[in-house]
Amino acid sequence: xxxxxxxxxxxxxxxxxxxxxxxxxxxxxxxxxxxxxxxxxxxxxxxxxxxxxxxxxxxxxxxxxxxxxxxxxxxxxxxxxxxxxxxxxxxxxxxxxxxxxxxxxxxxxxxxxxxxxxxxxxxxxxxxxxxxxxxxxxxxxxxxxxxxxxxxxxxxxxxxxxxxxxxxxxxxxxxxxxxxxxxxxxxxxxxxxxxxxxxxxxxxxxxxxxxxxxxxxxxxxxxxxxxxxxxxxxxxxxxxxxxxxxxxxxxxxxxxxxxxxxxxxxxxxxxxxxxxxxxxxxxxxxxxxxxxxxxxxxxxxxxxxxxxxx
Amino acid sequence: xxxxxxxxxxxxxxxxxxxxxxxxxxxxxxxxxxxxxxxxxxxxxxxxxxxxxxxxxxxxxxxxxxxxxxxxxxxxxxxxxxxxxxxxxxxxxxxxxxxxxxxxxxxxxxxxxxxxxxxxxxxxxxxxxxxxxxxxxxxxxxxxxxxxxxxxxxxxxxxxxxxxxxxxxxxxxxxxxxxxxxxxxxxxxxxxxxxxxxxxxxxxxxxxxxxxxxxxxxxxxxxxxxxxxxxxxxxxxxxxxxxxxxxxxxxxxxxxxxxxxxxxxxxxxxxxxxxxxxxxxxxxxxxxxxxxxxxxxxxxxxxxxxxxxx
Amino acid sequence: xxxxxxxxxxxxxxxxxxxxxxxxxxxxxxxxxxxxxxxxxxxxxxxxxxxxxxxxxxxxxxxxxxxxxxxxxxxxxxxxxxxxxxxxxxxxxxxxxxxxxxxxxxxxxxxxxxxxxxxxxxxxxxxxxxxxxxxxxxxxxxxxxxxxxxxxxxxxxxxxxxxxxxxxxxxxxxxxxxxxxxxxxxxxxxxxxxxxxxxxxxxxxxxxxxxxxxxxxxxxxxxxxxxxxxxxxxxxxxxxxxxxxxxxxxxxxxxxxxxxxxxxxxxxxxxxxxxxxxxxxxxxxxxxxxxxxxxxxxxxxxxxxxxxxx
Numbered sequence: 065x066x067x068x069x070x071x072x073x074x075x076x077x078x079x080x081x082x083x084x085x086x087x088x089x090x091x092x093x094x095x096x097x098x099x100x101x102x103x104x105x106x107x108x109x110x111x112x113x114x115x116x117x118x119x120x121x122x123x124x125x126x127x128x129x130x131x132x133x134x135x136x137x138x139x140x141x142x143x144x145x146x147x148x149x150x151x152x153x154x155x156x157x158x159x160x161x162x163x164x165x166x167x168x169x170x171x172x173x174x175x176x177x178x179x180x181x182x183x184x185x186x187x188x189x190x191x192x193x194x195x196x197x198x199x200x201x202x203x204x205x206x207x208x209x210x211x212x213x214x215x216x217x218x219x220x221x222x223x224x225x226x227x228x229x230x231x232x233x234x235x236x237x238x239x240x241x242x243x244x245x246x247x248x249x250x251x252x253x254x255x256x257x258x259x260x261x262x263x264x265x266x267x268x269x270x271x272x273x274x275x276x277x278x279x280x281x282x283x284x285x286x287x288x289x290x291x292x293x294x295x296x297x298x299x300x301x302x303x304x305x306x307x308x309x310x311x312x313x314x315x316x317x318x319x320x321x322x323x324x325x326x327x328x329x330x331x332x333x334x335x336x337x338x339x340x341x342x343x344x345x346x347x348x349x350x351x352x353x354x355x356x357x358x359x360x361x362x363x364x365x366x367x368x369x370x371x372x373x374x
Numbered sequence: 375x376x377x378x379x380x381x382x383x384x385x386x387x388x389x390x391x392x393x394x395x396x397x398x399x400x401x402x403x404x405x406x407x408x409x410x411x412x413x414x415x416x417x418x419x420x421x422x423x424x425x426x427x428x429x430x431x432x433x434x435x436x437x438x439x440x441x442x443x444x445x446x447x448x449x450x451x452x453x454x455x456x457x458x459x460x461x462x463x464x465x466x467x468x469x470x471x472x473x474x475x476x477x478x479x480x481x482x483x484x485x486x487x488x489x490x491x492x493x494x495x496x497x498x499x500x501x502x503x504x505x506x507x508x509x510x511x512x513x514x515x516x517x518x519x520x521x522x523x524x525x526x527x528x529x530x531x532x533x534x535x536x537x538x539x540x541x542x543x544x545x546x547x548x549x550x551x552x553x554x555x556x557x558x559x560x561x562x563x564x565x566x567x568x569x570x571x572x573x574x575x576x577x578x579x580x581x582x583x584x585x586x587x588x589x590x591x592x593x594x595x596x597x598x599x600x601x602x603x604x605x606x607x608x609x610x611x612x613x614x615x616x617x618x619x620x621x622x623x624x625x626x627x628x629x630x631x632x633x634x635x636x637x638x639x640x641x642x643x644x645x646x647x648x649x650x651x652x653x654x655x656x657x658x659x660x661x662x663x664x665x666x667x668x669x670x671x672x673x674x675x676x677x678x679x680x681x682x683x684x
Numbered sequence: 685x686x687x688x689x690x691x692x693x694x695x696x697x698x699x700x701x702x703x704x705x706x707x708x709x710x711x712x713x714x715x716x717x718x719x720x721x722x723x724x725x726x727x728x729x730x731x732x733x734x735x736x737x738x739x740x741x742x743x744x745x746x747x748x749x750x751x752x753x754x755x756x757x758x759x760x761x762x763x764x765x766x767x768x769x770x771x772x773x774x775x776x777x778x779x780x781x782x783x784x785x786x787x788x789x790x791x792x793x794x795x796x797x798x799x800x801x802x803x804x805x806x807x808x809x810x811x812x813x814x815x816x817x818x819x820x821x822x823x824x825x826x827x828x829x830x831x832x833x834x835x836x837x838x839x840x841x842x843x844x845x846x847x848x849x850x851x852x853x854x855x856x857x858x859x860x861x862x863x864x865x866x867x868x869x870x871x872x873x874x875x876x877x878x879x880x881x882x883x884x885x886x887x888x889x890x891x892x893x894x895x896x897x898x899x900x901x902x903x904x905x906x907x908x909x910x911x912x913x914x915x916x917x918x919x920x921x922x923x924x925x926x927x928x929x930x931x932x933x934x935x936x937x938x939x940x941x942x943x944x945x946x947x948x949x950x951x952x953x954x955x956x957x958x959x960x961x962x963x964x965x966x967x968x969x970x971x972x973x974x975x976x977x978x979x980x981x982x983x984x985x986x987x988x989x990x991x992x993x994x
Contacts, residue, residue: 161815163800165800179493180473180475181475181801197511197513198493199491199801203836215532215566216511216529216532217529217564217566217819217837218837222836222873222895223833225892225895225912227910232908233868233892234891234910236833250537253529253566253568254565254586254896256896256913258895269543270543272535275529275535275566275568276586278894278914280894288539290539290544292608294604294606294914296896296914296932298913312624312642314931314949314950329626330624332932332949346949346966357985361670362667365663365667371677489803490803509821509837526823527839527876558853560847560854563842563878564874579853581854584898585839585878585898586874586876586916598853598854603898604914622934639934639952639966674984675976681987
């Protein structure tokens with residue numbers, strides 16, 4: 065998320081934390097480590113990720129140990145960076161629940177139909193010529209383009225499932241990102257599309273999702289992709305253009321699927337897929353090789369019988 | 375969809391297209407190629423399907439090439455039959471969104487309870503003694519029988535996921551079909567049942583669907599079938615009577631499952647299943663054979679070790 | 685379900701049935717056989733389960749055959765125990781649909797936000813500091829603790845999918861149980877959590893469910909469990925504490941998963957899992973062994989080629 069530019073001193077003060085760096089060092093936003101840009105604060109609380117955070121594009125690192133501060137960057141030291149980061153993002157992006165079905169801060173374009181029972185949150189923007197069928201829910205700050213069709217009971221902008229296990233419960237990283245649905249997208253009924261944690265979840269222009277598709281936080285989907293029913297994409301995946309994903313496929317978090325790839329039904333994808341490749345199976349691999357395995361497996365009982373008989 | 379009978383000349387005129395045949399040739403409806411009946415117009419835009427369209431029961435073929443006209447039939451020639459067909463079905467079945475939660479053209483039977491937040495579209499018919507739990511959405515023209523129970527947040531009648539890939543987006547075939555839910559059907563929460571594209575999606579008498587089931591366009595399900603949670607049935611499948619489909623099963627488009635068949639949990643069905651058979655696996659095959667494969671696969675690591683050691 | 689204590693004579697009279705036992709024998713509730721406690725009536729209509737019913741903790745057995753009555757217990761004999769049991773539970777727990785979005789018998793705690801379009805049924809109790817996002821549906825009698833977050837279009841308390849196949853339809857066992865969501869639970873969007881048939885479905889303190897999760901009737905989930913998106917848990921499963929279930933996993937009915945177990949994505953679990961074990965595959969087994977099978981299967985086509993060439 066972006067904020068009105070402020071200073072290191074100001075931000076550190078909000079969480080009563082010490083800082084290392086110029087007190088006027090500029091801070092312009094907050095981001096999750098995979099999405100950080102210049103001006104951002106990122107947090108890190110595990111030594112395994114210290115290097116990644118310190119070397120990210122982020123200008124300020126909120127960290128639970130005094131380490132050497134990289135050149136041109138700043139550190140904020142706090143014993144619980146996760147909680148401190150949540151406090152900061154909540155401070156700059158508080159949630160207000162107005163009780164209205166369509167917030168008076170939402171913008172709705174021309175010729176757009178919002179059917180009964182829909183909820184349109186604060187600062188939502190919806191383009192022209194869209195149809196939102198009954199009971200569609202759009203959380204605060206989401207952006208919908210032109211000519212978008214969203215079927216009934218679909219949820220856009222629910223919180224990221226990005227959790228830290230504490231002694232008594234799972235504590236969520238406070239979700240302050242949003243969703244962009246670009247022009248000419250079709251979304252089926254009963255779908256769920258989560259917000260980015262601090263950045264964006266995006267469905268690219270001209271893509272189409274069937275019913276009951278789940279898209280996790282921070283997933284970026286390109287243009288003209290097709291997702292059949294009941295597909296589930298875990299958080300932070302990057303999916304190119306013209307990708308076809310058949311029914312009930314699952315994709316693990318952080319996976320990259322390149323342009324023109326296809327994934328056959330019910331596959332479980334746990335590795336990146338290159339341009340134009342077709343994958344199948346759980347765990348998914350090249351579809352032709354996988355089908356050879358499937359065919360071979362049919363011969364296996366006979367083969368075992370034969371080998372042990374001999 | 376059925377229309378008030380009209381003529382070839384009238385229909386061709388609406389899309390400014392040339393026709394081959396008697397100008398008074400009768401047209402009584404529009405249908406997708408798999409569902410066409412006498413009097414219907416079907417469209418075809420790929421040479422691969424020309425024969426199928428010309429030999430279907432349809433009386434009029436909307437086609438993108440001048441071909442020989444079958445006896446007693448007529449052709450309408452248009453360079454983009456998909457778009458022309460959409461224009462025609464939209465003309466005869468325009469969508470009007472009234473903004474009402476329960477349309478004043480909907481019929482609701484005796485002793486039927488519609489709980490808060492439900493949406494009942496235009497020309498919907500609901501029988502007697504039904505219960506629609508909160509936030510159920512029934513799109514225009516759907517027909518619900520007697521004694522039907524539909525749980526919360528379920529969507530009945532969303533558009534067919536029947537799309538043509540264009541240069542910039544997926545363009546949907548305009549959905550002008552409907553859904554029939556026969557008497558004594560139980561439908562769980564958060565289900566999605568799509569309309570037929572031009573014809574019907576049907577759930578037969580006495581069948582029961584658990585939560586989060588997806589039923590694609592033009593699927594015909596027989597009587598007393600049981601679908602466990604999270605099952606997904608792709609478009610245009612034909613499912614007999616007394617079929618049992620366990621949790622998270624997926625069935626590919628166009629598949630036929632005959633009476634009394636069973637499909638074990640998480641199977642992915644890509645071939646037709648005969649009467650009374652039990653299937654398992656992805657791709658699914660006879661369950662007993664498949665379980666032998668599963669058992670054999672457990673011995674495979676040891677077998678390979680043994681073979682390569684020798 | 686619990687009732688105001690009454691007598692054997694009273695209960696048998698309601699269904700015009702004969703009884704064996706003291707007419708003042710105390711009845712304090714109705715329960716499904718797996719959940720029966722002292723004072724309860726259970727029903728049984730198949731000889732296969734007679735012993736189980738007669739030896740259960742239930743004090744009264746509603747049965748379709750005269751058998752020897754166990755000491756300190758009572759029998760009610762009826763030719764259709766399923767129907768008779770339904771008549772009794774409906775009598776003591778009738779459904780009243782008030783047409784209100786938030787029932788006036790519901791209790792809502794301090795600082796709890798109920799967003800537009802939610803439905804809160806009769807006798808529902810919701811604790812403090814909860815957020816229910818738009819269009820969440822909570823059926824009658826469900827109990828939600830403190831600090832619970834439930835995302836949009838989720839359904840809590842839909843009927844158990846517990847059905848008896850009759851000549852013409854599936855007849856449901858009348859659901860008169862409820863759901864308990866304990867403190868600090870997070871539930872994603874478009875989830876479905878069914879009631880217990882006669883008892884409780886429970887999500888333990890501090891657990892977290894991602895989007896589109898299905899939880900069947902009478903499932904008991906412990907504390908600090910994590911369920912990723914699109915998981916489906918069939919009825920009457922018992923899941924311990926700190927269990928992790930990854931995306932699109934399915935668990936068959938009645939399965940026990942002990943503390944600290946993990947189930948990898950897309951697995952189909954059909955056997956109990958011991959403390960701390962990690963499972964994978966369909967049917968799921970020890971993950972390390974399963975991965976050896978997966979690796980071996982990749983070698984199988986080459987192995988078969990080699991063997992048949994020789």
